[in-house]
Amino acid sequence: MALNSRICDLLKTEYPIVLAGMGGASVPALAAAVSNAGGLGVLGAAACAPGRLREWIAQTRALTDKPFGVDTLLPASVRLGKPLQIGAARADPMALAAEYREFAEDFMAREGLARADGDAERRAIGGRDDEGGPPLFSKEFFEAQMEVVIEEKVAVYAAGLGNPGPWMDRLHANGTVVMAVIGKVKHAQQVVESGVDVIVAQGHDGGGHNSPIGTISLIPQVVDAVGDRVPVLGAGGISDGRGVAAAFMLAAEGAWVGNAFLATEEAGIEDFQKEAIVDGGDADTVVSRSITGKPARMIRNKWADAWVAAGKEPLPMPYQSMISGLVSEAERALALASRFR
Structure with a gap:
């Protein structure tokens, strides 16, 4: 039986597997490899200066003719x-x-x-x-990154933190599918009201920025709250097929996967870091x-x-x-x- 869901139609992928946008690790080589394998590669561009982000997008396009995404952060405390x-x-x-x-x-x-x-x-x-360029993680930095995302008309944009609502009209005008990573039901409801196309429900088990709520508890609550309106990707500690199957059992329609890709040849972290992970x-x-x-x-x-x-x-x-x-x-x-x- 083929692993399929409405995520595949929306993202134009063979499998409902999305590479987590991990800063430092989800570089062009890894994003392209995941897209070429039938999933959706996502660039972990949180700390990418605008010029570097534009270069990464060009590099990824040279490595794949498949859709891929860009992940940045939009913390409200800084932007507002x-x-x-x-x-x-x-x-x-x-x-x-x-x-x-x-x-x-x-x-x-x-x-x-x-x-x-x-x-x-x-x-x-x-x-x-x-x-x-603007200082790292400043208001000007986040806004400059978003201008690159919009100008480059990327296939998918993922807000790894925060609400992309202020840019939604311009992103959708480009045909960009917009995702948001959330860790609470109330945040899922907020970003759905802003018009996002996909929710990533990432629980406490996840690496990097995460939720205070456990993965197995968070996913079904988010699905119950928003699942009829937008599909939900399960995330947080999903590192193999068993985890993907568990996400589907919790009514998610795909998985946002990070750790499984960290020790790959294409990941952008150092070898000593890959060894520590293994x-x-x-x-x-x-x-x-x-x-x-x-x-x-x-x-x-x-x-x-x-x-x-x-x-x-x-x-x-x-x-x-x-x-x-x-x-x-x-x-x-x-x-x-x-x-x-």
Whole structure:
């Protein structure tokens, strides 16, 4: 029996399997490979500067003649200029930046991580590509990304976080299918009212930014709330055929899959990261706000543990990424140097 649903007709795919738009991993080679295999590849472009995003779209089009998508973030707290919270109080994140940067530098010194070279560090802190551009995860950054998505008339756009409502008319005018990743029923209802075509119900089991609600509980509740109006993809810890079958049993019409593709040859992460994923077990992940400022599941690491031990409240997005980026670049430089010794 063929694995099929209305998702296939909507996305023009052979299978109702969609690559999760994983930042750093879902690069053009991987997105194209998934599309060529009959699913829908999605570029994980959350941290792509606008110029780089345009290049990625061109590269993917050169690798496949099948539909593919682009995933970015649209956090309302940044786009709408809402007051930023640090713990229980409102505060100016930039006023704490020096203190938090010092914490990161002390951590790197303890762990034997040398600071990355100047260019890499500036990219980590400012999020700009080589030609300049808006700071990473700023309001201007998100808006510039969306202009690229619209100008390039991509087949599918996925909002990995937030509501794409303000761009819906322009996206639909291009024939773009619009998806939104949500973690609560109320958010599913909000994005459906905005006109999205597909809901991705991603539960707490998922990697990266995720929901406080377990996957097996979230999917059927979302389907009950919106399933007659738009199809739902199940997501969160789905890594093989059994997980896809489970998503269908919960009344989803397809699956948004990430982890199963992370250790592939085409994935854009480093080999040491792929090895850690393959070697990891059921107790080796943690949900932490230490990377972006929002809860995200990751492999347990010393950086995440250090934030808990210090009792620090991470800065809100986008400021926490400017701190954690220093450590990430230093760790990557050390791993690459070790490989060639």
